[in-house]
Amino acid sequence: MIEVGSLTRRYGTTVAVDGLSFDVRPGTVTGILGTDGSGKSTTTRLILGLDGPDAGHVRINSRPIWRALLAAVRGRGAVRSPLLPPRSQRPTPSGALAAGGGMDPSRVGEVLGTVGIAGVARRRAGAFSLGMAQQLGIAGVLLRDPGVLLLDEPVNGLDPEGVRWISNLMRSPVARAP
Known part of the structure; x- marks a missing residue:
């Protein structure tokens, strides 16, 4: 608490x-x-x-x-701003998340699905919109199964569909897990 x-x-x-x-x-x-x-x-x-x-x-x-x-x-876990390296060094989302925490690739795929970007898991993150980068940052935090999830301006850069997505995520068991 x-x-x-x-x-x-x-x-x-x-x-x-x-x-x-x-x-x-x-x-x-x-x-x-x-x-x-x-x-x-x-x-x-x-x-x-x-x-x-x-x-x-x-x-x-x-x-x-x-x-x-x-x-x-x-x-x-906290997402204060999208956490992407400079464009020339941007890896694929699945590779970055798996390497960043030694995570099982299947768990990475599951979380990317949860945040709605599984379809771009093998694409280079350099072309990501601000909203997609925000989703990637949230995925990185969710991988660590935090007891408390702090999101600073979570809808920044999201289109209306992304705003609905974050609203649904906040209502889901993922956000409410103790």
Whole structure:
């Protein structure tokens, strides 16, 4: 479980997050909605321990984030932006995912199917749209079976069909597995 309490983060005189509190329980899907600049990405960074709060706390499984990081790192996955190498070095999605974690190719194929890009598994990723790159990033996280899945702007670059796909994924047992 993720507990966020009275979380505040400032950058100089700008308050990016102001007293935010919420809980995310296992098996639930929680979204953070807001306009550009409202603190969604900053909140994600604070939850991941990539940035520290000025006030408040983040707890994972009842432990302060700084104590929980090592214990929780295996139980989390995050996609903050599509993770593709420079165009000249882009491998096929199935090859990149299998090599990146020593994964069984059949498991890679299964996850690529789950995220809707199995049909392009052997194509070079250099021609991928932003939406397909986003799906590839999500596949890479799902391969590790995270207990908590944090997605920062998951519909960025997706066409209407892709937005429906991510909505369905978030409702699926894949996203709700404890």
